[in-house]
Amino acid sequence: MQNFLRDAAEFLPILLQGVWLTIVVTTGSLLLSTVLGLLWALMRVSGIRALTLLSGGLINVIRGIPIIVLLFYLYFVMPDFGVAMSALQASILGLGIAYSAYQAENFRAGIEAIDRGQIEAAQTIGMGWWLTMRRVVLPQAVRIVLPPYGNIMIMLLKDSSQASTITVAELALQGKLIASSTFKNTSVFTMVALMYLTMSIPLILLVRHFESKANRK
Amino acid sequence: MIELRDVHKRFGANEVLKGITASVEKSEVVCIIGPSGSGKSTILRCINGLESYEAGDIFVEGARVDSHAASIVGIRTQVSMVFQRFNLFPHRTALENIIEGPIYVKKEPRAQAIERGHALLAQVGLAEKADAYPAKLSGGQQQRVAIARALAMQPKAILFDEPTSALDPELVGEVLGVMRKLADDGMTMVVVTHEMSFARDVADRVLFIDGGVIVEQGPARTVLNQPRHARTQDFLHRVLHPL
Numbered sequence: 001m002q003n004f005l006r007d008a009a010e011f012l013p014i015l016l017q018g019v020w021l022t023i024v025v026t027t028g029s030l031l032l033s034t035v036l037g038l039l040w041a042l043m044r045v046s047g048i049r050a051l052t053l054l055s056g057g058l059i060n061v062i063r064g065i066p067i068i069v070l071l072f073y074l075y076f077v078m079p080d081f082g083v084a085m086s087a088l089q090a091s092i093l094g095l096g097i098a099y100s101a102y103q104a105e106n107f108r109a110g111i112e113a114i115d116r117g118q119i120e121a122a123q124t125i126g127m128g129w130w131l132t133m134r135r136v137v138l139p140q141a142v143r144i145v146l147p148p149y150g151n152i153m154i155m156l157l158k159d160s161s162q163a164s165t166i167t168v169a170e171l172a173l174q175g176k177l178i179a180s181s182t183f184k185n186t187s188v189f190t191m192v193a194l195m196y197l198t199m200s201i202p203l204i205l206l207v208r209h210f211e212s213k214a215n216r217k
Numbered sequence: 218m219i220e221l222r223d224v225h226k227r228f229g230a231n232e233v234l235k236g237i238t239a240s241v242e243k244s245e246v247v248c249i250i251g252p253s254g255s256g257k258s259t260i261l262r263c264i265n266g267l268e269s270y271e272a273g274d275i276f277v278e279g280a281r282v283d284s285h286a287a288s289i290v291g292i293r294t295q296v297s298m299v300f301q302r303f304n305l306f307p308h309r310t311a312l313e314n315i316i317e318g319p320i321y322v323k324k325e326p327r328a329q330a331i332e333r334g335h336a337l338l339a340q341v342g343l344a345e346k347a348d349a350y351p352a353k354l355s356g357g358q359q360q361r362v363a364i365a366r367a368l369a370m371q372p373k374a375i376l377f378d379e380p381t382s383a384l385d386p387e388l389v390g391e392v393l394g395v396m397r398k399l400a401d402d403g404m405t406m407v408v409v410t411h412e413m414s415f416a417r418d419v420a421d422r423v424l425f426i427d428g429g430v431i432v433e434q435g436p437a438r439t440v441l442n443q444p445r446h447a448r449t450q451d452f453l454h455r456v457l458h459p460l
Contacts, residue, residue: 118306122306123293125293143308
């Protein structure tokens with residue numbers, strides 16, 4: 001135990017640098033996946049056949065490719081086509097795209113859960129498609145999608161470790177580097193695990209908050 | 218002000234409207250009665266473009282109803298609808314439900330819309346419920362809010378789709394009372410209903426529909442008291458003497 005505390009004090013500053021990058025990757029890809037997911041979902045329910053098919057196809061392609069392959073593609077293959085980006089940019093883009101498929105399906109479920117009668121009521125007071133979405137459907141869908149959205153945030157936090165495969169020195173990679181140079185596997189990976197857990201606790205509490213709020217309505 | 222000419226509508230292989238021709242004059246109250254599945258509600262839904270129709274024409278104040286055309290929005294603001302299941306927006310209070318259309322569709326100033334919203338709530342006897350959410354209101358109260366929401370658009374006509382069918386029997390009266398007042402004030406109304414006493418007392422005309430066609434129509438008392446067609450007689454007998 002004493003050894004662990006001494007190791008912890010020694011490695012903490014380096015691991016905290018990793019924590020910072022983990023937070024940057026997670027936040028960046030969460031924002032991107034939310035925006036893209038909402039876009040895919042709105043295309044899917046637009047009632048315009050071409051958009052529905054396009055979004056359905058996109059979601060299936062994205063879902064069918066492992067995140068790690070998507071990251072390799074962005075970081076190692078895209079430069080061959082003249083599109084070079086930093087490892088951090090590639091990881092945010094890759095995770096953002098990968099998670100946009102899950103976000104889209106979640107948002108679509110929320111949108112489709114809204115009673116058809118509500119949409120008709122909105123139409124009969126002269127609301128168009130977008131106004132109906134903005135004033136009637138989305139405000140109610142938010143309450144439905146929030147609990148699963150919280151879960152997606154936690155999954156994304158953990159999957160941000162995959163950015164390590166394209167050299168982003170986030171928490172998992174920092175831990176691996178320290179462990180391989182000091183051989184203190186137990187201390188290092190225990191710390192890494194505890195730090196991921198610590199970061200997900202606020203998210204878990206947030207999910208619980210969303211859920212109790214949704215249940216109250 | 219509302220005119221239907223030989224309107225046909227089908228859902229897949231099932232033709233639900235087989236040539237409906239009818240008209241509704243300004244300030245007239247027309248009740249549509251008939252067995253379930255006869256196409257009563259579909260007529261209302263075609264008039265304000267919630268459903269499209271395959272053949273024939275529907276005109277509202279001279280404008281042809283086409284559910285796919287941009288002009289449908291203008292028609293819908295002139296012809297409001299009240300639904301069987303109320304369809305209030307559950308995430309908004311009674312007052313917010315009412316002012317939603319005026320503010321976001323008609324771009325009325327907020328203060329003016331709120332003032333009129335309160336007046337409409339008073340008109341339907343719910344002045345003290347402005348801040349209540351739909352879940353906290355009884356079915357009858359929800360339907361009265363829904364009527365106020367329809368009125369808030371200052372429509373030229375209101376379509377009622379079985380407005381009391383989802384209500385407990387003791388709540389039916391309060392909704393019919395509001396509707397009767399509207400009729401007395403000269404509102405043009407088309408009402409799909411099973412409330413024969415309402416049709417008899419309030420309607421100017423009654424249409425009896427069965428199997429997608431108008432079987433019989435005429436002054437309310439004539440159709441309801443001395444129906445000529447066997448099918449109308451049979452239907453009325455079953456509705457008025459269910460046992």
